Amino acid sequence: MRLSTSMDQAASGAVGTRAAAVVTLVFGCALVFVVGFAHATTLHNAGHDTRHAMAFPCH
Numbered sequence: 667m668r669l670s671t672s673m674d675q676a677a678s679g680a681v682g683t684r685a686a687a688v689v690t691l692v693f694g695c696a697l698v699f700v701v702g703f704a705h706a707t708t709l710h711n712a713g714h715d716t717r718h719a720m721a722f723p724c725h
Contacts (some may be wrong), residue, residue: 701709717724 714724
């Protein structure tokens with residue numbers, strides 16, 4: 667049986683941090699490109715529907 671050392675924990679923490687950074691980067695790029703190529707009407711309707719879903723008075 668092998669005990670976990672602080673070096674093992676640091677290495678696994680670095681891998682987790684790196685994976686989180688990659689996922690965040692991919693999600694951010696996808697969000698920018700999806701919004702960038704969406705039609706203005708689509709964005710307006712999405713925002714409008716979100717306001718209604720959150721019970722925010724918009725008109």
